[in-house]
Amino acid sequence: xxxxxxxxxxxxxxxxxxxxxxxxxxxxxxxxxxxxxxxxxxxxxxxxxxxxxxxxxxxxxxxxxxxxxxxxxxxxxxxxxxxxxxxxxxxxxxxxxxxxxxxxxxxxxxxxxxx
Amino acid sequence: xxxxxxxxxxxxxxxxxxxxxxxxxxxxxxxxxxxxxxxxxxxxxxxxxxxxxxxxxxxxxxxxxxxxxxxxxxxxxxxxxxxxxxxxxxxxxxxxxxxxxxxxxxxxxx
Numbered sequence: 545x546x547x548x549x550x551x552x553x554x555x556x557x558x559x560x561x562x563x564x565x566x567x568x569x570x571x572x573x574x575x576x577x578x579x580x581x582x583x584x585x586x587x588x589x590x591x592x593x594x595x596x597x598x599x600x601x602x603x604x605x606x607x608x609x610x611x612x613x614x615x616x617x618x619x620x621x622x623x624x625x626x627x628x629x630x631x632x633x634x635x636x637x638x639x640x641x642x643x644x645x646x647x648x649x650x651x652x653x654x655x656x657x658x659x
Numbered sequence: 660x661x662x663x664x665x666x667x668x669x670x671x672x673x674x675x676x677x678x679x680x681x682x683x684x685x686x687x688x689x690x691x692x693x694x695x696x697x698x699x700x701x702x703x704x705x706x707x708x709x710x711x712x713x714x715x716x717x718x719x720x721x722x723x724x725x726x727x728x729x730x731x732x733x734x735x736x737x738x739x740x741x742x743x744x745x746x747x748x749x750x751x752x753x754x755x756x757x758x759x760x761x762x763x764x765x766x767x768x769x
Contacts, residue, residue, distance in 0.1 A: 575755070577755070579757075585761070586746075586759045586760060586761045586762065587697075587703060587746065587757075587759040588759070589755075589756040589757060589758070592755035592756070594755075599755055600754060600755045600756060602756065633700075635702055635703070642755060647705045648705065648757065650702035650703055650704070651702060652701065652702050653701075653702055
């Protein structure tokens with residue numbers, strides 16, 4: 545069964561460091577997303593990406609965040625200068641159709657711990 | 660008012676029990692509705708979409724009341740493997756964003 549894969553599964557970093565989280569979406573999907581979940585809280589939307597550009601972003605997704613699809617398979621989330629409050633589980637997701645009409649497939653997540 | 664509101668639980672029920680979860684949403688223009696399931700420290704997985712006419716998938720029944728902005732999930736004949744957090748999820752018009760509730764935790768015991 546095709547799946548979304550994410551690396552690393554867990555990353556520990558010092559405050560102020562740059563972090564890149566990587567994702568390989570399902571191959572025939574066209575829409576890509578990043579969500580995050582702070583421990584004990586709800587899943588929150590960060591950004592959606594379609595046709596090689598950001599289609600929507602939340603207020604959380606400020607100038608410290610960026611996304612890229614550097615080749616035909618990877619989809620990355622970069623946090624330029626991490627803060628303590630960036631500690632969370634980051635989920636990548638992909639879908640064939642826009643969110644409302646199709647199922648979102650999530651990866652297993654990358655746990656980021658900022659010290 | 661929260662965008663999507665759920666009773667956090669936990670709901671502790673014996674195997675075989677019927678359990679119902681409720682959810683309310685604030686944006687009357689919301690168009691798509693879902694129940695996702697999330698196991699502890701795992702990713703959310705789609706359980707079922709929710710349609711205006713109501714829909715059933717095996718032991719699971721979902722209902723939508725647009726007038727009251729209310730969504731429900733009924734689980735019949737609970738199994739131990741149903742133990743998880745159930746997330747009510749809403750998608751508005753002209754947006755890619757899924758809005759998640761905080762989830763309702765279900766624990767099924769033998």
